[in-house]
Amino acid sequence: xxxxxxxxxxxxxxxxxxxxxxxxxxxxxxxxxxxxxxxxxxxxxxxxxxxxxxxxxxxxxxxxxxxxxxxxxxxxxxxxxxxxxxxxxxxxxxxxxxxxxxxxxxxxxxxxxxxxxxxxxxxxxxxxxxxxxxxxxxxxxxxxxxxxxxxxxxxxxxxxxxxxxxxxxxxxxxxxxxxxxxxxxxxxxxxxxxxxxxxxxxxxxxxxxxxxxxxxxxxxxxxxxxxxxxxxxxxxxxxxxxxxxxxxxxxxxxxxxxxxxxxxxxxxxxxxxxxxxxxxxxxxxxxxxxxxxxxxxxxxxxxxxxxxxxxxxxxxxxxxxxxxxxxxxxxxxxxxxxxxxxxxxxxxxxxxxxxxxxxxxxxxxxxxxxxxxxxxxxxxxxxxxxxxxxxxxxxxxxxxxxxxxxxxxxxxxxxxxxxxxxxxxxxxxxxxxxxxxxxxxxxxxxxxxxxxxxxxxxxxxxxxxxxxxxxxxxxxxxxxxxxxxxxxxxxxxxxxxxxxxxxxxxxxxxxxxxxxxxxxxxxxxxxxxxxxxxxxxxxxxxxxxxxxxxxxxxxxxxxxxxxxxxxxxxxxxxxxxxxxxxxxxxxxxxxxxxxxxxxxxxxxxxx
Numbered sequence: 001x002x003x004x005x006x007x008x009x010x011x012x013x014x015x016x017x018x019x020x021x022x023x024x025x026x027x028x029x030x031x032x033x034x035x036x037x038x039x040x041x042x043x044x045x046x047x048x049x050x051x052x053x054x055x056x057x058x059x060x061x062x063x064x065x066x067x068x069x070x071x072x073x074x075x076x077x078x079x080x081x082x083x084x085x086x087x088x089x090x091x092x093x094x095x096x097x098x099x100x101x102x103x104x105x106x107x108x109x110x111x112x113x114x115x116x117x118x119x120x121x122x123x124x125x126x127x128x129x130x131x132x133x134x135x136x137x138x139x140x141x142x143x144x145x146x147x148x149x150x151x152x153x154x155x156x157x158x159x160x161x162x163x164x165x166x167x168x169x170x171x172x173x174x175x176x177x178x179x180x181x182x183x184x185x186x187x188x189x190x191x192x193x194x195x196x197x198x199x200x201x202x203x204x205x206x207x208x209x210x211x212x213x214x215x216x217x218x219x220x221x222x223x224x225x226x227x228x229x230x231x232x233x234x235x236x237x238x239x240x241x242x243x244x245x246x247x248x249x250x251x252x253x254x255x256x257x258x259x260x261x262x263x264x265x266x267x268x269x270x271x272x273x274x275x276x277x278x279x280x281x282x283x284x285x286x287x288x289x290x291x292x293x294x295x296x297x298x299x300x301x302x303x304x305x306x307x308x309x310x311x312x313x314x315x316x317x318x319x320x321x322x323x324x325x326x327x328x329x330x331x332x333x334x335x336x337x338x339x340x341x342x343x344x345x346x347x348x349x350x351x352x353x354x355x356x357x358x359x360x361x362x363x364x365x366x367x368x369x370x371x372x373x374x375x376x377x378x379x380x381x382x383x384x385x386x387x388x389x390x391x392x393x394x395x396x397x398x399x400x401x402x403x404x405x406x407x408x409x410x411x412x413x414x415x416x417x418x419x420x421x422x423x424x425x426x427x428x429x430x431x432x433x434x435x436x437x438x439x440x441x442x443x444x445x446x447x448x449x450x451x452x453x454x455x456x457x458x459x460x461x462x463x464x465x466x467x468x469x470x471x472x473x474x475x476x477x478x479x480x481x482x483x484x485x486x487x488x489x490x491x492x493x494x495x496x497x498x499x500x501x502x503x504x505x506x507x508x509x510x511x512x513x514x515x516x517x518x519x520x521x522x523x524x525x526x527x528x529x530x531x532x533x534x535x536x537x538x539x540x541x542x543x544x545x546x547x548x549x550x551x552x553x554x555x556x557x558x559x560x561x562x563x564x565x566x567x568x569x570x571x572x573x574x575x576x577x578x579x580x581x582x583x584x585x586x587x588x589x590x591x592x593x594x595x596x597x598x599x600x601x602x603x604x605x606x607x
Contacts, residue, residue, distance in 0.1 A: 019055065022048040026081045028088050030074040031066065031099075039069060040099040042294055043088040043301070045081050063294075066099055082328045089305040101270065101290035101302045110145055112136045112204060119165045119183045119190065120197050122158055124149060136204040151240055152203065155211075156196040157181045205279070208241055215241075255279055257315035260355050263299050264362040265292040269369055272303050273362035275354060276315075287365055296322060304329050308337075317342045319355055375418035378517030382464075385510065385518050386503070388490050392464035393417055396450075397525035398477070399468040400430070400442040401533035410446040411533035414462070415525050425532060426450070440476040443467060447480045451489075461489055466525050470495040470502050470509075478504040494526045555592035563587070564596075 027047045031040040044050035054067055078084040092100050115121045116132030124145060128135060152158070157180050159165065161172075171182035181188040181196065203211060219234035260275040270292035288307075292299060300320070308314050314337050322345075333341040346352045376391070383391050395415045400408070414424035428446045447465075454461060465481075467473045474493035481489055493502040499519065500509035512519040556564075564586045568574040574582070574596070582593035 016052075016055070019048060019052045022051055022075065023077055024048050025077045026079075026084045027075055027077040028084050028091060030076075030091070031070045032072045032074065033069050034071045036072075038095045038097045040066060040097050040294070041088060041091050041095065042298055043081070043084045045084075047075055047077070051075075082331050085301070085305075085328045085332055088302075092302060092305070099291050101272075101288075101292075101299055101306070112145070112148065114197065114200065114204075117164070119159055119193055121160070121162075122149070122152055122197075122200055134201070147240060148204065151237065152200050153179050154237065155203070156199045158193070158196060158200070159183060203241075212238060212241060256317065258351075259315045259318045260351070260358045261300070261303075261318060262321045262355065262359045262362045263296050263303070264359070264366040265296065265299070266366055269366065270299055271362050271366045271369060272299070273358055273365060274307075275358050277354075278315075287361075289365075289369060301329060305332075308333060311337045311339075314339060314341060316340075317344065319344065319346050319351055321345075321355055321359055375517065375521065378521045379418055381516065382518035382521055385512070386464070386490065386492060386501075388464065390463060392462075392490070394460075394462045395464045395466060395521070395525050396424075396462040397466040397468070397529040398443065398446060398450075399526070399529035399533040400439050400446070401530075408442055409533055410442060411529050412446070412450060413525060413529045413532055415521075415528075418521050418524075420524075420528060427532070439469070440472050443469075443473050443476040444480050447477045448484070451481065451484055451486060455484055455486070461486065463490070465489060465491045466522060466529075467491070467493045468496075468526050468529055469493050470500070474502045474504055492522070494522050496526075499523070553592075553595050555589070555595055560586075560588065560592075 024046050026045050027043075029042050029044060029047060029051055030038050031042075032038055042050065051073060054063060076087060078087060110124050110126050111128070112135070113121075113123060113125045114134040114136075116134075157174075157178060159180055159182075160174055161184070165184055167186075168184045171185040171187060172180065174180035175182040175185070175187065181193060183190070183193050199211070202208070215234050215238050219231050219238065222228075222231035222234060257279075258277040260277070262273055264271045264273070270290055272288045272290070274286045274288075276286070288303070290299070314333060316339075318341060320343065330341055330343055333339070346355050379391050379393065382388070386392075393416060397413045397415070398410060400410045408430035410428040410430055412424075412426040412428070414421045416424075428449065430442045430445055432441060432445050447467075451461070453459075465477065467477050470493055474491060478491055481487065481491065491504055494500070495502065495509075498511065499514075500511055501519075501522070502509050564574055564582075567585050567587075568577060574586075577585070579590070579593045582588060582596055583590055586593065586596075588596070
């Protein structure tokens with residue numbers, strides 16, 4: 001291994017002359033920012049080719065983001081690619097760079113722990129301690145986990161007390177209710193106690209054939225002895241174990257230990273999903289999230305080094321959806337753990353099917369992650385285009401809806417990080433128009449009502465307000481915001497005709513390309529506000545039609561019509577009710593109920 005060297009990159013376009021100075025040897029490269037902080041560490045079979053790949057061709061968002069921050073690249077030459085792999089592993093663990101995968105579990109699922117004590121305990125935990133204890137799981141299905149623990153208590157009652165066993169004169173309450181074997185009071189020998197622990201171990205490992213046979217024999221003998229309650233308890237235990245086997249395991253009768261892994265990446269995010277097959281059964285699904293920088297092969301390489309740190313985790317074969325060159329990892333696993341591990345593509349229908357399932361799970365988790373984190377790159381484009389002081393993480397959008405002056409309503413929708421936040425949606429009845437058709441006045445009213453309340457209650461204001469419309473709607477909203485002392489709150493209008501952006505006080509509009517991410521965000525807010533307002537307007541019109549249908553019936557006024565719709569939920573439900581139900585539920589006289597039934601049958605009872 002040679003001494004660390006470096007090259008300086010003051011500008012990205014000046015990178016090529018510097019890259020030419022890199023050697024063609026294998027080694028490790030360390031990308032640093034202007035302050036010398038390590039951003040990313042990678043391994044290369046050829047340092048010059050690998051580093052150049054970051055600066056040539058079309059770069060995706062994740063790579064472009066990294067390269068914009070890189071100012072120097074240090075590198076260390078090694079004799080072999082395998083030596084580079086080991087060095088990369090050590091340096092990543094030492095420095096924990098921001099853009100390297102850090103193997104954070106997407107969710108900390110609980111596990112079952114068997115403690116390494118003279119008289120072991122069994123319980124649920126989320127903490128993994130390297131003290132010789134045994135762990136089983138993880139269990140995404142907490143109900144299934146609780147069922148396991150209940151079975152353990154009933155089949156193999158172990159002690160509940162924490163810490164080293166303390167001798168007692170008499171056992172505690174758990175012994176008397178059959179949930180502890182009371183080793184503290186000498187009610188069971190250590191040999192028998194450890195047999196119970198071994199039974200727990202077999203149950204959690206899926207070795208249930210002998211246990212089920214034993215329980216079935218006990219059930220048969222209890223039934224023959226006419227101890228039917230006891231037989232029923234054994235029957236329920238057998239069913240519980242069988243249900244657990246069905247719900248928790250996927251069985252293919254192949255004893256070979258296998259891992260199925262897929263890496264799904266988008267922009268700067270990646271999801272690594274792993275299925276563990278042991279003894280022919282699916283023992284768990286593990287999800288990890290991390291930054292996605294570099295190639296899929298590099299991400300998987302780093303994942304392997306961080307995940308396979310214990311010989312108990314290392315399988316005989318690892319299946320991947322793609323075939324990156326990972327022969328150095330096979331060598332690493334063999335030298336580290338003394339066992340041959342095959343890393344390869346699936347070559348049977350069974351393995352293809354399992355890996356397809358892993359891929360579907362990984363892509364689903366990625367979609368969830370993208371949705372939760374929002375589209376920050378599009379928001380960054382929007383900030384730049386509108387010259388905003390900060391990223392518009394919270395955008396609130398307004399739209400007005402009415403039909404020839406009737407049922408005037410408005411909607412407010414709220415997007416956080418580019419994703420709808422429906423808990424913050426609001427509807428408004430526009431009250432100041434008096435039958436006039438005036439979208440500008442309607443906009444002034446709802447903007448005033450919304451932000452007067454926010455100011456009075458000391459609530460957080462949005463980073464950007466969007467109104468559906470052009471200069472007139474923008475000016476109407478701006479005048480209200482200025483009057484409320486909110487002149488610094490950014491405002492933009494989006495007109496449907498040519499998808500133009502209008503800013504307050506600006507003469508010319510802004511027209512963005514149809515594919516622009518910033519326009520896509522604003523269109524999503526505008527369209528959602530329009531949908532929400534129109535939906536509210538239609539509901540009011542429909543409700544009025546229903547009221548008119550009822551008030552035209554003799555004996556039904558507006559008050560009674562509203563009560564009937566409230567009680568039955570819809571005109572269709574009311575039309576389907578019997579006369580007796582209308583009398584009882586609607587609280588109307590029999591004669592009126594008969595009139596209602598006849599009238600709605602004639603009208604068809606449409607919603």
